[in-house]
Amino acid sequence: MPKIAESTVRRLSLYLRFLEDFEAQGMDTVSSEALASRGSTTSAQVRKDLSFFGSFGKRGLGYSVPELVARLRDILGLERTYRVAVIGAGKMGSALVQYRGFQQRGFQIAAVYDSDPAKTGRTWNGLRVRPDDRIEDDLRHDPVDIAIIVTPAESAQGVADRLVGAGVRAILNFAPVQLNVPDTVVVKNVNMALELEALSYALRNQ
Amino acid sequence: MPKIAESTVRRLSLYLRFLEDFEAQGMDTVSSEALASRGSTTSAQVRKDLSFFGSFGKRGLGYSVPELVARLRDILGLERTYRVAVIGAGKMGSALVQYRGFQQRGFQIAAVYDSDPAKTGRTWNGLRVRPDDRIEDDLRHDPVDIAIIVTPAESAQGVADRLVGAGVRAILNFAPVQLNVPDTVVVKNVNMALELEALSYALRNQ
DNA sequence: CTATGTGAATGATTTCACAGCT
DNA sequence: AGCTGTGAAATCATTCACATAG
DSSP, rough: OOOOOOOHHHHHHHHHHHHHHHTTOOOOOOOOOOOOHHTTSSSHHHHHHHHHTTTOOOTTTTTHHHHHHHHHHHHHHHHSSSSEEEEEOOOHHHHHOHHHHHHHEEEEEEEEESSSSSTTTOTTTTTEEEEEEGHHHHHHSSOOEEEEESSHHHHHHHHHHHHHHTOOOOEEEEEOOOOOOOOOOOEEEOHHHHHHHHHHHHHTTT | OOOHHHHHHHHHHHHHHHHHHHHHHHOOOEEEEHHHHHHSSSSHHHHHHHTTTTTOEETEEEEEEEHHHHHHHHTTTTOOEEEEEEESSSHHHHHHHHOHHHHHTTTTEEEEEOOOTTTTEEETTTTTEEGGGGGHHHHHHHSEEEEEEEEHHHHHHHHHHHHHTTOOEEEEEOOSSSOOOOOOOOEEOHHHHHHHHHHHHHHHTO
């Protein structure tokens, strides 16, 4: 498998969403053009993205919607569910635990941690907030696939180090810091203030 | 001004954060190499990014930290504050309103809206949640620079249309849909489920 | 006839490497 | 001597355009 660009992977996720909508509407084939217009890209882009993984379409016809859904789920690794730990039980952590979109797409929140004793012991969504010094023990018995860091900036690197030590190999980081991890660990960042700054730049330049 | 790549703008935001840290530590000059290692990029990348906007450094010495902070703030349009409206007073909307990082960086939440009468009237952070049919009137008197959409997927496009009608020219969209807006309006998306899918893909391929 | 799959062409971004200041 | 600023080269991503299959 050639190395696939990040931008390609993100578009594949989008295509999958669109296809699920098409499927819900009972469509059974779709053209690269239809997918493209839905995601404001081009049909050539769609075909190229898919072509890295095989040829799933029928010339003259398009793609079978259910088949392409299955292929994309497989490509993205979404045929299984993932266990997720959330570290940080502030407002944002609470919102993430409640967020339906994760569960729906196979990401199960298995545990929530916080270092603040005032927060631990509360129950959210049937899930008790655990003291963060339990991370190591808990993950030894019940590993998670992905950790979401929603701590304040100051604590994020320390938490990341401990997670990596406990065997976590994928991190979604909401703290506004650049995490330092070994390159066996994947990190994606969601940096909301940075998105606003990108809007600020865009506004300033028409 | 040449057109600047999105990736460049995002790095400039990151450099600004690092510089603010350096400033807080009392450093007064910094090399492209120091900035680069902090953000896991290369010194050539840092110099190239900055060079699109002028030459701010001193050969043999590096960059003046306070001066570069000022230049980056200016480039990114952060010398002013921005008025922001949040649409959607669910868990996530509430978390965003409370989030310190926005205020700190000059993004002031001016109003929160929701269509659910059960939510309107509540007060968060000294800000009353307003019925969303007030958007048009409110924005006529007190325009905002940026709107953050945190509604369910189904309502997001309708809300976006109304915001655009009310003169909003920048949108940060947390709803997992692709918004359709005129090209006079800038949209940035934060799609958390999609980030998890990108992690899923990365995990599956080592 | 239609729409895919894909090399080849174009365009964009990153990296190199070094001349030019301080 | 040290580090910036920047053309030129290399790499990466997107678009074109068409032969090919249904």
